[in-house]
Amino acid sequence: MKVITHRKTTYYLLAALILVKMVLHYCIINPVYDLHRDEYLHLDLASHLSAGYLSVPPFTAFISLLIKWLGGGFFWVKFFPALFGAGTMVLVWRMIEELEGGIYAQLLAGTVYLCSAMLRLNMLYQPNSFDVLSWTWVFYLLIRYIHNGHRRNLLWLGVAIGLGFLNKYNILFLVAGLMPAVLLSPQRKVFFNKYLYTGIGIALLLALPNIWWQIANGMPVMHHMAELTKYQLVNVNRFDFMKDQFLFFISGAFVFVAGLVALFLYRPFRPYLFLGLTYVFVITLFLYLRAKSYYALGLYPVLLAFGAVCWERLFSASWLKYMRVAWLLLVILPFAYVFNVLFPVLTPQVIQQKAKKFQAFGLLHWEDGKDHALPQDFADMLGWREMANLSVKAYELIPEPARAHTMVICGNYGQAGALNYYGNGKLPFALSFNADYIFWFPRMEDLQYIILVDDEEPDEHAHRFSTSIEKIGQVTNPLAREYGTSVYLLKDIKPEAPAGLRELQRQQIRELRAW
Known part of the structure; x- marks a missing residue:
């Protein structure tokens, strides 16, 4: 009876933490901000379902389709990343149960998870939230397998890795770290289990449509990685990468550090040594590649579980029990101090x-x-409504009969996605020669008008395709990343414009495939 009562208490506590988390995600964004530029692109994937995309694998597109069916409003855009974060918290809870941790360990791990960068990660509709969930799911299944030996855990492992791959290729770094880690640990015997290879087959089967799409389209992921390395990762400082690993958890870092140390030194955790080795291998790989610091976030939920169990056992002595409350306050109070820095709650x-x-x-x-x-994420959440309103204004200047022969072309994916979100029903579907939009151009015969949205002056192509270019306005918020982006109305479109645009599209696609 006591066991049943204890379980009810732990699940009530878990439900309370999940409720707090879900509510927080609707309180941490000031209404002055729009959606983030990446969110617009991910939402537009729902209108063009495919086995693959330039920006992400296809999992996000199907979540976007579900959001679209639910109305596409702010509530649902924010709901799913928050839900994936809540799912990660549930898996941490279950890992602690597998490690025979108690209610304090669960409360400590849940509190650290809430009071960390995980809340910020789950704030935006991006693949990152499910990425962390899939990594945590992999770790949970391995712990379950070690604990109970059930072979079905290895089959589910294939599902977790396969779905993780369909969400974000980042999970391949986890696989790259896990393989040598397991080989160097007593758990290497798992490689003699045929169910592991059945699980690998399941993962490959799930990933196959996307792998085939990549091959059929010239492996555009390689071009994407080359661009990322050239313009973003080159600016990554390795010292800052390591510093961020601690800043992600503010004052709660002592929990994951305890978990990492315990995996190497605490005898009861010796069967899980490979998890500590996995952390070392993956972090080393990310450092070598100059990866962004948040790529490693999937490593930490499992460390929180082990660390929380360690602290609970350490505080089991009667004279140390009072430290339990102090440890929780040590997590909560500093996080409360920096809350308005980590999240866009301030104007x-x-x-x-x-x-x-x-x-x-x-x-x-x-x-x-x-x-x-x-902060860059905050600046990426400003100016979009203003840009969409200017584009609608330009569209309304076009005679009614000609609106069916009008194209909206933007300089980047954020601009195109924002116009499709805020101008839905008021504008034609906006396109760009950037990101996935390059594949979505329609037939362009009888083109009469072009609405051009760009952060640069109209180039030679615009002047070649039109004899009259009118500037309608520009984004006036100096704090927006899109500050100065202008909306132009191109009139008197020349007959050669459709063929010229089509050639620009083909040229861009050729570049994507010539990696």
Whole structure:
């Protein structure tokens, strides 16, 4: 009876933490902000279902389709990353149960998870939230297999890796770290289990449509990685990467550090040594490749589980029990202090007034290697509505009969996605020669007008295709990353314009495939 009561208590506590987490995600974004540029692209994938995309594998597209069916509003856009984060918390909870941890260990791990960068990660509709969930699912299944030996865990392992691959290729780094880690540990005997290879077959079967799409389209993921390395990863500082691993958890880092140390030194955790080795191998690989620091976040939920169990056992002595509350406060209070720095709860104007606090945490440092007035994610959430309104204004200047022969072309995927989100029903589907939009151009015969949205002046192509270019307006918010982006109405479209646009599209596709 006591066991049943204890389980009810732990699940009530878990439900309470999940409720807090889900509610928080609707309180941490000030209404002054729009959606993030990446969110617009991911939402547009729902209109073009495919086995693969330039930006992400196909899993996100199907979640976007579900969001679209649910109305596509702000609530549902934010719901799914929060849900994936809650799922990760549930798996941490279950891992602690497998390790025979108690309610305090679960409360400590849940509190650290809530009061960390995981909350920020789950704030945006990106593949990152499910990526962390899939990594945690892999670790959970391995722990379950070691604990009970059930072969079905190895089959589910294939499902977890396969779905993780369909969400984000980042999970391949986990696989790359796991293989040598297991080989160097007593758990290497798993390689003699035929069910492991059945699980690998399941993973490959799930990944096959996307692998085939990549091959059929000239492996555009390689071009994407080359661009990422050239313009973003080159600015990654390895020292900052390691520093961020601790900053992700603010004052709760002592929990995951305890878990990592225990995997190497604590005798009861010796069967799980391979998890500590996996952490070392994956972090080393990321350091070598100059990866972005958040790529490694999937490593930490499992460490939180082990660390929380360690602290619970350490505090089991009667004279140390009072430290349990102190440890929870040590996690919560510093997080409360930096809460308005980590999340866009403040208006941009107030952030400027508190710039020193943001700068102290390195949050004004962008991927271009420079400091700016706002954190990059926050600046990426401004100016989109204004841009869409200007585009609608341009569209309304076009005579009614000609609107069916109008194209909207944008300079980047964020602009195109934002126009499709805020201008839905008021504008034709916006396109771009950037990202996945390059594949979505329709037939362009009888083209009469073009609405051009770009952060640069109209180039020679625009002047070659049109004899009259009118500037409608520009984004006026100086704190928006899209500040200065202008909307132009191109009139008197020349007959050669459709063929010229089609050739530009083909040229861009050829470049994507010539990696």
